[in-house]
Amino acid sequence: MKTWLLTTCAAALVTTSLLAPGQAKAKTYDFAIVPKSLNNPYFDLARDGCMAEAKKLGNVKCTYTGPVTQDAAAEVQTVEDLITRGVSGIAISVADEGSIQRVIARARQSGIPVITFDADAPNSARQAYVGTDNATLGKTLAEQLIKAHPTPGSYAIISGGPAAQNLNLRVEGARAVLKAAGWTEVGGSPTFCNDDSALGMQQLNDLATANPGLSAVVMVGGWPLFTENAYTSFYQAHKAAIDGGKLTIVSADTLPAELDELKKGEVAALVGQQPYAMGAKAMQILLALAHGKTVAPIQYVGLDIVTKDNVAQFMTN
Structure with missing residues (x-):
């Protein structure tokens, strides 16, 4: 019995000594x-x-x-x-x-x-x-907008926080592509919703009201689309313009609510992050x-x- 205990203890000591430092008890x-x-x-x-x-x-x-x-x-x-x-x-x-x-x-x-x-x-x-790569995301949003709406017009951007480096890069990327394609940004754009979906939705309504001939909206984050019911009400109010290609909306992100809205034709394109x-x-x-x-x-x-x-x-x- 003593021999077995001694052998077992010795084996345990050998096994422990073979482990890397800290491996015996993982941190x-x-x-x-x-x-x-x-x-x-x-x-x-x-x-x-x-x-x-x-x-x-x-x-x-x-x-x-x-x-x-x-x-x-x-x-x-x-x-x-x-x-x-x-x-x-x-x-x-x-x-x-x-x-x-x-x-x-x-x-x-x-x-x-x-x-x-x-x-x-x-x-x-x-x-x-x-x-x-946020600059690329902004450029891609603009490219998808142009594909869906080839004729240049007026556009607005909805962003989150004005001090957020990632969002500012998206705005800059989108602007560069749209300016080169002959598009014009409306006054008061971009708006900043501070990641508040309800505020973003209100800003979308306000932009459409203040600019009756608005051709497009670029959302560098999906905030208004996260409201689902409120956004669907916006779509219904502007259904003729959106379905007829006169008002085109593109957005970042591909959350389930956004995908559903895209499937229904309420949005032209999404550029999703991971x-x-x-x-x-x-x-x-x-x-x-x-x-x-x-x-x-x-x-x-x-x-x-x-x-x-x-x-x-x-x-x-």
Whole structure:
């Protein structure tokens, strides 16, 4: 009996000595993902990707936290709280590049890896960005608009936060393509709904009312379309113009409500991002940084162009 115990203990010691440092008891990492706002359904997909990837990795926990509505100061406070809590890494969708820089620097000084996702802060101390090539997204929206409405006319842009770097790049990209094609932007454009779907919907109504001959609306985020019933009421009120090709609407994102609206002919085209992939890759990048590895500073995920010709394919995926 004693011989068996001695042999077993010796074997255990040998096995333990063969493990890499820290492998005997794997460290658990708590990575936080901070969206601009929790009430935007777009970010729910990033949360789902984060949670799924954390479960797959096994030794990673995904903490999803942020302001309920878009509020740059509240986002900074969220990150401050995460630093105090001592999380293992933070991924932020930046609402205001200027206000977030100081707290990112503080997190890095505290030894916490920080990356951005969806919306970047390239002049900050963040170590990487994972998300959309936003200038290309804006250009693609404009190209899809021109395909659906070849004759130049007047257009308006609906955006989210005026300090959001990702949205400003989309606006600039769309403007460049439309200007070159002879389109004219109406006064008061872009409008900024601060990621508030109801406000975005109100702005859409106001733009159409203030500009009776409006030819197109470019939404660099899908906010008005998330209201579903309210947007359908807008479509019904402008059905003749939209169905007749006199008023063309294109939007970013491909959430289920938007795909349904596209299928019904209420929208001409959607250019979709991949927030689920952003959430998943954020966990992979933070884990690599936590292990002291070097990562590529810019990591783009793809875009999906959806029209009436292929919308059924995206609705079944």
